[in-house]
Amino acid sequence: LAKREGPGSFTWYSPAMSLASRQRLDLLHDLEAAIRQQQLLVYYQPQISLTDGAVIGMEALLRWPTANGQFIGPDRFIPLAEQSGLIIELGDWLLGKVCEQIVSWRNEGLGDLKVAINVSMVQFNHDTLVDQLALRLRQYGVKPSQIEIEITESVAMQTLEDVIDTIRRLKQLGVTVSIDDFGTGFSSLAYLQKLNADRLKIDRSFIREIGVNEGSLSIAEMVINLGHKLGIAVLAEGVETAEQAALLRASGCDEAQGYLFAKPAPARMLGQWLRETQGRVALSQAASAISH
Numbered sequence: 001l002a003k004r005e006g007p008g009s010f011t012w013y014s015p016a017m018s019l020a021s022r023q024r025l026d027l028l029h030d031l032e033a034a035i036r037q038q039q040l041l042v043y044y045q046p047q048i049s050l051t052d053g054a055v056i057g058m059e060a061l062l063r064w065p066t067a068n069g070q071f072i073g074p075d076r077f078i079p080l081a082e083q084s085g086l087i088i089e090l091g092d093w094l095l096g097k098v099c100e101q102i103v104s105w106r107n108e109g110l111g112d113l114k115v116a117i118n119v120s121m122v123q124f125n126h127d128t129l130v131d132q133l134a135l136r137l138r139q140y141g142v143k144p145s146q147i148e149i150e151i152t153e154s155v156a157m158q159t160l161e162d163v164i165d166t167i168r169r170l171k172q173l174g175v176t177v178s179i180d181d182f183g184t185g186f187s188s189l190a191y192l193q194k195l196n197a198d199r200l201k202i203d204r205s206f207i208r209e210i211g212v213n214e215g216s217l218s219i220a221e222m223v224i225n226l227g228h229k230l231g232i233a234v235l236a237e238g239v240e241t242a243e244q245a246a247l248l249r250a251s252g253c254d255e256a257q258g259y260l261f262a263k264p265a266p267a268r269m270l271g272q273w274l275r276e277t278q279g280r281v282a283l284s285q286a287a288s289a290i291s292h
């Protein structure tokens with residue numbers, strides 16, 4: 001099998017290598033080139049308070065445009081970047097891009113916006129994460145409170161002590177931490193309390209079924225109550241309909257993110273959207289959906 005030894009090393013094809021693994025290796029080489037040539041794009045999706053419709057922040061989502069004008073989704077290239085170790089370089093590049101964007105939005109008069117960044121298992125376990133973050137924040141003059149780190153529940157369920165310690169150091173730096181895709185793992189109440197996260201993001205798979213399948217709203221309500229018992233804010237991801245927003249809001253869900261409010265978009269479009277909406281969306285549509 002081909003083995004990567006880090007930058008500058010070479011890979012080779014063995015005749016026995018399956019077509020699938022050769023394609024993966026090709027894709028990895030393309031990804032490496034795309035990163036070096038700064039071809040990856042950062043899209044942003046607003047996160048909305050269900051109390052008053054205010055934009056509380058955005059999530060940064062990577063996009064890889066290809067020559068034919070289509071995108072390769074992060075679900076496809078992030079695992080590849082993780083397995084190859086390229087994710088460390090990519091993560092640091094993204095962090096720089098996000099900080100640059102935060103400064104640029106500030107200069108455009110849009111205020112001090114907050115951006116949530118997804119961090120995968122390899123990044124989270126890498127010992128330079130916190131130092132790298134501190135360095136970039138200082139370099140760009142971004143406040144730590146303007147960055148949130150999203151880790152998935154599966155990352156959070158790894159070696160207990162290490163995860164708790166990294167979260168503690170992140171919070172000491174002043175950044176906030178959210179648990180992404182919550183509800184798909186099996187973290188216990190006691191464990192969740194020890195993690196000391198600032199936000200739980202209810203996985204899209206539950207939100208999607210709200211209004212379709214009764215059990216889904218019950219699961220969302222359990223997560224909302226759980227979060228609130230522990231003093232953690234709860235955000236619903238993938239909200240697509242006014243009915244979902246209304247039901248979640250009635251159940252006490254704090255925040256939401258999804259196509260109903262805005263799809264992920266390039267920074268320039270987001271800036272324009274923020275100016276047009278003045279950083280607040282109308283929840284009246286969601287409120288009226290409750291009544292019938």
Ligand code: C2E
Nearest residue numbers: 061062073074075078118119120238239240257258259264
């Ligand atoms: P995630 O962090 O759970 O991000 C939410 C995903 O749901 C995003 O997919 C977003 O575009 C999509 N989404 C948001 N609202 C809706 C909606 O209303 N309906 C539907 N159908 N989808 C919605 P995306 O951008 O394809 O990202 C997929 C995953 O890739 C992310 O899941 C995250 O785990 C990972 N990812 C994305 N960017 C990065 C990154 O910079 N670093 C790392 N480590 N992972 C990333």
Ligand code: MG
Nearest residue numbers: 059118150180
């Ligand atoms: Mg996320």
Ligand code: MG
Nearest residue numbers: 180181201237
């Ligand atoms: Mg998620």
Ligand code: MG
Nearest residue numbers: 152180181204
């Ligand atoms: Mg996800």
